[in-house]
């Protein structure tokens with residue numbers, strides 16, 4: 293699995309976010325999966341549009357997954373925006389607790405299998421939580437979306453749902469990535485251990501702040517508690533800071549609006565051995581557009 297890099301186990305290859313030499317990524321035949329953190333509103337969509345193509349080229353990406361639960365004005369996603377992201381080159385759309393905020397997405401989720409909602413929604417919810425992506429060269433990658441239950445909506449058990457979805461995908465591929473959309477660090481860490489050796493990667497989303505705990509677990513699963521958000525960093529996790537502060541200071545209802553300032557793309561690039569399904573490396577990305585500015589919403 294993976295090999296070595298300058299005498300260091302491949303699992304410990306870490307560099308400054310966004311600073312990887314493209315040349316390194318041509319040295320092996322591992323699959324490269326780009327996972328992009330929660331895309332927030334127009335600012336997030338615009339920074340994605342500016343960076344996605346060049347990132348896919350730079351990192352020789354085989355599959356691109358993005359969490360899209362905040363794409364439409366900060367809450368939810370519409371069919372129009374889902375189609376736009378798929379056309380831009382995102383291969384699989386994952387989501388979370390905001391998936392149903394736009395009513396029109398319910399019927400779309402029945403028909404567009406590349407849009408996932410957490411697999412542990414109770415039976416009867418539209419859509420599905422697992423997807424088998426076919427790559428251009430004929431290889432397959434399984435993607436599973438789950439949501440946590442700690443400090444969140446009381447869905448079905450994400451651990452049992454994970455085993456069920458992973459079991460189904462294992463019939464077709466060894467390469468499986470899990471987006472665990474959860475609030476509590478402990479629940480995410482527990483999921484990493486629960487799935488270590490069963491899947492290629494467990495990446496966390498939902499808190500919108502990237503964590504620096506990426507690692508390869510002992511049985512070969514790449515793990516990170518949260519990959520961060522793709523959106524305005526001059527904000528309170530994507531929301532205009534003045535509005536968030538107003539709610540904290542007054543405890544009164546305040547209508548939230550997505551912020552605009554200092555947009556950044558957050559995510560990870562994970563390398564996976566397609567034969568074994570084990571991860572070779574995981575690297576965090578935090579990338580700002582070249583100009584440092586994106587048009588205002």
Ligand SMILES: [Fe+2]
Pocket residue numbers: 330361362388498499500
């Ligand atoms: Fe989110």
Ligand SMILES: [Fe+2]
Pocket residue numbers: 361388389390473498
């Ligand atoms: Fe969320």
